[in-house]
Amino acid sequence: MALTYNQLSAITEKKFIPKAVDNIFSSNALLQRQLKKNLLKLDGGDSIIQPVIYAKTSAGGWYSGYDTLDTDDNEQITAAELQWKQAYANISISRLEELKNSGDSAKINLVKTKVQIAEKTLKDTLGTGLYSAGTTAKSISGLRVIVTGTGTTYAGISKTTYSWWRGQVDSTTTTLLITVMQGIWGDCSIDSDRPTVVVGTQDNYDRYYALLQPQQRFMDSETAKGGFSNLLFNGVPFIVDSHCPTGYIYFLNENYLNLTVHQDENFRFEPFQKPTRQNAATAKIYWAGNFMCSNCRMQGVLSAITA
Numbered sequence: 001m002a003l004t005y006n007q008l009s010a011i012t013e014k015k016f017i018p019k020a021v022d023n024i025f026s027s028n029a030l031l032q033r034q035l036k037k038n039l040l041k042l043d044g045g046d047s048i049i050q051p052v053i054y055a056k057t058s059a060g061g062w063y064s065g066y067d068t069l070d071t072d073d074n075e076q077i078t079a080a081e082l083q084w085k086q087a088y089a090n091i092s093i094s095r096l097e098e099l100k101n102s103g104d105s106a107k108i109n110l111v112k113t114k115v116q117i118a119e120k121t122l123k124d125t126l127g128t129g130l131y132s133a134g135t136t137a138k139s140i141s142g143l144r145v146i147v148t149g150t151g152t153t154y155a156g157i158s159k160t161t162y163s164w165w166r167g168q169v170d171s172t173t174t175t176l177l178i179t180v181m182q183g184i185w186g187d188c189s190i191d192s193d194r195p196t197v198v199v200g201t202q203d204n205y206d207r208y209y210a211l212l213q214p215q216q217r218f219m220d221s222e223t224a225k226g227g228f229s230n231l232l233f234n235g236v237p238f239i240v241d242s243h244c245p246t247g248y249i250y251f252l253n254e255n256y257l258n259l260t261v262h263q264d265e266n267f268r269f270e271p272f273q274k275p276t277r278q279n280a281a282t283a284k285i286y287w288a289g290n291f292m293c294s295n296c297r298m299q300g301v302l303s304a305i306t307a
Helices: 005-027 029-037 095-100 104-129 178-187 202-211 221-225
Strands: 039-042 048-053 077-082 085-094 168-170 197-200 230-233 236-240 249-252 257-273 280-293 300-302
Touching: 005 104, 005 257, 005 280, 029 039, 029 104, 029 197, 029 236, 029 257, 048 280, 077 280, 085 095, 085 104, 085 257, 095 104, 104 280, 168 178, 178 249, 178 300, 197 202, 202 230, 202 236
Parallel strands: 039 257, 168 300, 197 236
Antiparallel strands: 048 077, 085 280, 197 249, 230 236, 249 300, 257 280
């Protein structure tokens, strides 16, 4: 008996979609790390709210004996707010394709191919979104919004007005040197609170490789398990992400970065349906969330490295 669309949906969701999602995760180095270590699932809300600490307690310090102690309060906490962003990938099968692939096995193989195409679409959508510059209103907020100096607003907080919300940016240095990397590293470090990963293009990864002596080349085993080659800088992995913009090297503290997703729209598969005006069937994979940073000050970037 030939497969119905209900059966085809069940097979797709059970056999192909989990594999597609796994491939999406492992196809983007930064995305893989976020999903493994920093994925935050929420159950709803009009928007995504992140409390942000921006000041110390002003009432405190040394005292002696019967000194009067200051009990005044001061503003210390605000909130960063991001809107939900949505992404999807479509899987369509026309009646003509169905006829050409009429056997049940042929249908399953056709669907598998279509899922692979959807997988690549989602991979590019999410991978590009992590580095977005805020020019696409419907996209998630990316690193080119998060790691900026003055002149931008991220999560409702102006980087021009509030210096504590600015990233550490070097947009003038064009030649990669260890001292340059160490400079931006130091700018986004406070004591032991330091970047946890360095991300760049293949060209800049190669430039860093060329700077190192052979005995200094080490790999981070955890990142290597995901299939990504990497070197270390100050003990953290320097990894390549094909979606990273040309000339950029990011120094990221992932303790303050969360890929936030709605728990009910985390690569949700919508079964095949037949539109009333087309001789075809379509299914979709849906995602909803955003990329939240709770401390832009601890993120850094070299944005003009070309030599």
